[in-house]
Amino acid sequence: MRRWTFRRGLILAILGLSFMACTTTTIPVGPVVPGSTPTPCTVHCPPPARAPVTGHPFQNKRFTLRYYDPFTVVKHDDNSVVLGYVNQDTGNTFEVTFVGEDVPSGTSAQQLLTAAEKNLDTSQLSGVQDLGPIYGAEVGYVAGAGDIIAGTEDLPNAPSSPVVLELMASTHGGTGILFLAASTINPNTRNPGALIRAANSHYDLFVNSVAW
Amino acid sequence: MHCDHCGRETPPGHHCAYCGADLTAQTHHDPRDRRHVYAANPHEHVYHPGIVSTFFPHLSPPRTHQVRWLLLGGTIVIFLLALARFVPVAIVLAALFVPILYLIYFYDVQIYENEPLRILAGSFVLGGALGAGLSLVSYRSTVGLSLPGFGPSPQAILQVGVWLPLLGQVLMLVGPVLLFLTRRRFDHVLDGLAFGVASGLGFAAAQSIVYSWLLIVGPFQQQGAGTSWALPAIRTTILVPLVDAATTGLVCAALWLRRDPQPPRRALGWLASLPVALLVAALGQVVPNLGSTLWGGQIVDLLWYGGTLLVLLLIVRHVLHVGLVEKARALGHEATLTCPHCGHEVPDVPFCPHCGLAMHATPKRGRRAAATSAGKEQG
Numbered sequence: 001m002r003r004w005t006f007r008r009g010l011i012l013a014i015l016g017l018s019f020m021a022c023t024t025t026t027i028p029v030g031p032v033v034p035g036s037t038p039t040p041c042t043v044h045c046p047p048p049a050r051a052p053v054t055g056h057p058f059q060n061k062r063f064t065l066r067y068y069d070p071f072t073v074v075k076h077d078d079n080s081v082v083l084g085y086v087n088q089d090t091g092n093t094f095e096v097t098f099v100g101e102d103v104p105s106g107t108s109a110q111q112l113l114t115a116a117e118k119n120l121d122t123s124q125l126s127g128v129q130d131l132g133p134i135y136g137a138e139v140g141y142v143a144g145a146g147d148i149i150a151g152t153e154d155l156p157n158a159p160s161s162p163v164v165l166e167l168m169a170s171t172h173g174g175t176g177i178l179f180l181a182a183s184t185i186n187p188n189t190r191n192p193g194a195l196i197r198a199a200n201s202h203y204d205l206f207v208n209s210v211a212w
Numbered sequence: 213m214h215c216d217h218c219g220r221e222t223p224p225g226h227h228c229a230y231c232g233a234d235l236t237a238q239t240h241h242d243p244r245d246r247r248h249v250y251a252a253n254p255h256e257h258v259y260h261p262g263i264v265s266t267f268f269p270h271l272s273p274p275r276t277h278q279v280r281w282l283l284l285g286g287t288i289v290i291f292l293l294a295l296a297r298f299v300p301v302a303i304v305l306a307a308l309f310v311p312i313l314y315l316i317y318f319y320d321v322q323i324y325e326n327e328p329l330r331i332l333a334g335s336f337v338l339g340g341a342l343g344a345g346l347s348l349v350s351y352r353s354t355v356g357l358s359l360p361g362f363g364p365s366p367q368a369i370l371q372v373g374v375w376l377p378l379l380g381q382v383l384m385l386v387g388p389v390l391l392f393l394t395r396r397r398f399d400h401v402l403d404g405l406a407f408g409v410a411s412g413l414g415f416a417a418a419q420s421i422v423y424s425w426l427l428i429v430g431p432f433q434q435q436g437a438g439t440s441w442a443l444p445a446i447r448t449t450i451l452v453p454l455v456d457a458a459t460t461g462l463v464c465a466a467l468w469l470r471r472d473p474q475p476p477r478r479a480l481g482w483l484a485s486l487p488v489a490l491l492v493a494a495l496g497q498v499v500p501n502l503g504s505t506l507w508g509g510q511i512v513d514l515l516w517y518g519g520t521l522l523v524l525l526l527i528v529r530h531v532l533h534v535g536l537v538e539k540a541r542a543l544g545h546e547a548t549l550t551c552p553h554c555g556h557e558v559p560d561v562p563f564c565p566h567c568g569l570a571m572h573a574t575p576k577r578g579r580r581a582a583a584t585s586a587g588k589e590q591g
Contacts, residue, residue, distance in 0.1 A: 123509035127436030
């Protein structure tokens with residue numbers, strides 16, 4: 001029988017620690033990689049695989065879309081829908097609206113976006129600033145234009161809280177679809193002065209599902 | 213001189229020293245109403261929208277001028293700081309400016325007499341603590357209730373516009389009501405006004421600080437247009453605190469009129485009744501908040517709050533004037549006082565016969581000195 005030496009023990013310890021390190025770092029990564037994602041892709045890429053959730057269908061005269069829990073329909077009419085979600089744990093508020101409208105032939109997405117920004121009521125926002133365009137903006141896989149605006153909510157008798165507005169617009173034929181998302185600060189974050197935006201994946205699911 | 217209105221012999225002058233009636237009035241109006249001579253500041257009409265002579269009624273004319281300039285100068289400084297986007301400094305100054313000015317007034321005229329700690333605790337401190345408590349409790353539920361582009365939700369309209377302002381008004385009255393029940397010797401309408409105003413100012417200061425906390429701990433200099441920070445600063449500095457002070461002061465003035473042992477010479481009128489004061493206070497809280505929530509905007513908000521403050525100011529002045537005139541009584545120092553408004557020596561009578569000032573609207577510090585010199589404590 002071979003005797004345990006210090007050298008042999010050291011090698012075994014290093015191997016054991018290495019194995020533990022590999023397993024702990026790979027465990028969280030594993031399930032995130034979707035098996036069916038067709039990568040690498042250079043041109044004419046298919047849409048990425050969606051999360052395995054079904055969502056809820058919504059339809060009005062202008063468009064159809066799917067929305068996903070925990071968002072609910074706040075209000076809707078023939079041309080628009082407002083979806084909302086308040087995180088009860090953090091107090092963070094998210095609202096999303098889709099508006100469909102007739103646009104003159106040849107109207108570009110950028111023109112629709114600019115018009116929407118002009119009509120946006122920011123009279124109760126302090127320190128409004130344009131944080132720049134949303135690159136790769138699209139609605140329902142129709143390429144468009146997007147912009148991010150930030151400011152501080154200034155409603156009397158309510159907290160002054162940073163607000164982020166994300167706008168995207170796409171046009172197709174004589175119809176334009178406008179997407180507007182608003183989210184407030186999470187007052188419980190370590191840096192409450194930082195702007196909080198909903199994760200892109202939240203909105204991607206909605207935006208990609210639009211058809212008109 | 214004989215006063216035809218109360219039938220008493222009065223020292224020579226323009227006003228009856230006992231009922232305050234204008235003895236030289238040439239108008240058709242009842243000289244006892246003397247609407248052109250506000251009882252707390254004879255240089256002003258009752259319906260003159262003077263902030264200082266309404267909320268700081270004990271001040272002498274020089275002090276009134278000083279406070280007026282301080283208010284104007286302080287507001288301009290805060291406006292400029294906010295315009296330069298030094299938001300944390302501007303907000304803290306805006307929240308504390310008027311309350312600190314009122315604390316100095318409390319000390320200067322010694323409203324609290326010989327009980328400074330109890331009176332300050334029951335007015336400023338309790339009002340501030342309850343304001344902070346309500347704001348902290350409601351903070352999370354009021355964040356993001358009216359997002360741009362989405363409009364106010366029905367929940368926002370009810371919560372921010374109606375029930376939070378009403379609940380706030382109830383809390384602002386807690387401290388003064390406790391003083392009303394436990395400090396019976398403070399029995400004058402101006403005592404009630406001062407306690408109510410102090411509680412309202414403490415509440416407003418605490419609420420402004422809690423609601424603006426993310427801005428106070430944020431960047432020293434914010435981004436965006438300076439005016440978008442400066443306009444709300446005016447609201448926070450002057451309008452919101454004074455609206456809270458006016459509604460609470462009005463209810464307390466009406467309440468303390470019932471405490472005053474002096475029977476009124478004539479009816480005080482419906483505007484000075486407690487139910488009407490409560491109704492006006494509730495409307496004074498709801499109208500600007502609901503209006504700003506439904507049809508808001510930074511300039512429009514100023515109009516909502518400014519208009520409400522103007523109406524409240526005139527009602528408070530009416531109630532104070534009626535209370536001071538109809539429930540007038542001598543101070544009880546049995547000495548002579550120099551009238552702070554006209555400089556004449558005035559015996560222990562309810563009104564200065566020369567300018568018509570209600571002598572209860574003189575600093576308590578001076579009255580105590582007169583009583584001490586006369587060897588008698590005032591009642």
